[in-house]
Structures are given as structure tokens and as C-alpha cells.
Amino acid sequence: MGIESVKNSGYYIKEMLMIMPVIFVLTALLDMWVSKEKIMKFLGKDAKAKGVFLAFVIGSISAGPIYAAFPMCVMLHKKGASIRNIIIILSSWAVIKVPMLLNEAKFLGPKFMVIRWILTVVAIIIFSWIADKIIKDKDLPSEETSQVGLIINKGACMGCTLCTKNYPELFEIKSKKAVIKAHDATTIDKEKLQTTINACPVKAIEYIED
The missing domain is CATH 3.30.70.20 (Alpha-Beta Plaits)
Structure with a gap:
């Protein structure tokens, strides 16, 4: 069991070393190509239902493991994305990605997949709303400073x-x-x-x- 654990750990470390450089590059490109005004318009606090929908889409069509989402979400928050929409992106990335849903339908059946998807989306909306009320922007790491x-x-x-x-x-x-x-x-x-x-x-x- 110990040997298998070491092998599994090595596999995931290798996976991270292969994936994270690509994620860093993509995040940097998005940061350069997408303006702060657009992020605030489509994912900011004033985006409302439009922002929630777009956050679900971004998380659902994503590829790669969940830890790949964190650099991108840091960038999005820095540019004005709301905490609620960041939570929706992370949650969608983790549990309702399209490739995951396709495999779920294949092995557990379409009915199971659809019901589980609906309940999961409802839960994400509720918990993201609650978290947005509790967590404030000032609670997250910020670049704002008065230093020179x-x-x-x-x-x-x-x-x-x-x-x-x-x-x-x-x-x-x-x-x-x-x-x-x-x-x-x-x-x-x-x-x-x-x-x-x-x-x-x-x-x-x-x-x-x-």
C-alpha cells in the first residue's frame, strides 16, 4: 500500500509539473488580452445573472484538474471579478465539467447525470451567494498598497x-x-x-x- 501511495504521488507530481507551466502561460496571455473593464462588465458584481451564467460556462468547459483554476481565478479577482462568480467557476470546474458529465452519463446513465447536475447547480448558486455575503474582497490577497x-x-x-x-x-x-x-x-x-x-x-x- 505504501509503494502504491508513493507511485500515485509521483504520478500527480508529474502531472502538475506538466500542466502548471501551460496554465501560467495561458493565465498571463488572458491577463494581457482581456481588459479589466471587460472582466468587471461580464464577471463583476454588477454582472448579476449574466455573470453567474458566464461563470458556469467558464467552469464547465474547462480542462485539467481543479488546481489549474487557481492562478486564473487570482487574475480574474485582481481584474474585478466578484467573489461569487469566482466560487462558481471553481465549483463548476470541480464537479460539472462537460467531459465529466459525459462520462457520468455513460457509466451511471443520463437520468442520473441530469438530476445530479441540476441539484449541483442549485447547490453552487446557493453556496456561492452565502459565501459572497461572508467573504469580502479585503479578505483575499490584494495588490493595493500605499508603498512605493x-x-x-x-x-x-x-x-x-x-x-x-x-x-x-x-x-x-x-x-x-x-x-x-x-x-x-x-x-x-x-x-x-x-x-x-x-x-x-x-x-x-x-x-x-x-
Whole structure:
């Protein structure tokens, strides 16, 4: 049993190492291509039923394991998506993805799949509404700050090491989080730093000039 557990762990670690770089790239591309105004319009608090429907669609047509959804949801929240819609995306991704429903219908029957899908959707709507009342935007990691200079949002950082690869003279990883090395602010390569900021999949790095 112990050997099988180790084998299973190795399989999932290998899966994560193969999937997460792709997710980081896709998240970065979405961040560049989709404006904050559009995210707020279609997934923000004022999107109402339209936002709920779109959140269900995004979660349902997704591919990959649930942990692949977290970087994207961090990006969506940063750009104005409501907590309720983020919860719907995560929940849909986990339990009502289209490939999952097709397999469920094949092995358990269409009737079982449809009834389970309806009950699950109702439950997601109820619990996302409750969670939205309890959890506030300020409870989630935020990039908002009054500081100036180079800043890393430790709450958002996933320790992906892209910053250390793009600008090793300025960044390093400690305790699975990116940290800023001691440096002279006047010697920062602005172009290299901007490339590093753009490469961060969760936009945890910010440079605010005086």
C-alpha cells in the first residue's frame, strides 16, 4: 500500500509539473488580452445573472484538474471579478465539467447525470451567494498598497520561480515565495524588470515610482 501511495504521488507530481507551466502561460496571455473593464462588465458584481451564467460556462468547459483554476481565478479577482462568480467557476470546474458529465452519463446513465447536475447547480448558486455575503474582497490577497518602489504581493505569489529566472540579480525564492534581494534602486534595469513583471502569472510583482 505504501509503494502504491508513493507511485500515485509521483504520478500527480508529474502531472502538475506538466500542466502548471501551460496554465501560467495561458493565465498571463488572458491577463494581457482581456481588459479589466471587460472582466468587471461580464464577471463583476454588477454582472448579476449574466455573470453567474458566464461563470458556469467558464467552469464547465474547462480542462485539467481543479488546481489549474487557481492562478486564473487570482487574475480574474485582481481584474474585478466578484467573489461569487469566482466560487462558481471553481465549483463548476470541480464537479460539472462537460467531459465529466459525459462520462457520468455513460457509466451511471443520463437520468442520473441530469438530476445530479441540476441539484449541483442549485447547490453552487446557493453556496456561492452565502459565501459572497461572508467573504469580502479585503479578505483575499490584494495588490493595493500605499508603498512605493518594488513590491511583491506575498499572498498572491505562488513561488513559480519565473521572476528568479528573468531577473536573478533582483529576485530569489525563500520559503516557497519570491523575495527581493538587497539592491540599489538606481541600478534597476527598468526594461528587464518590466519583462519580469509581465511574466508573473498572478501579477504579484509591482513597481511604483515616486
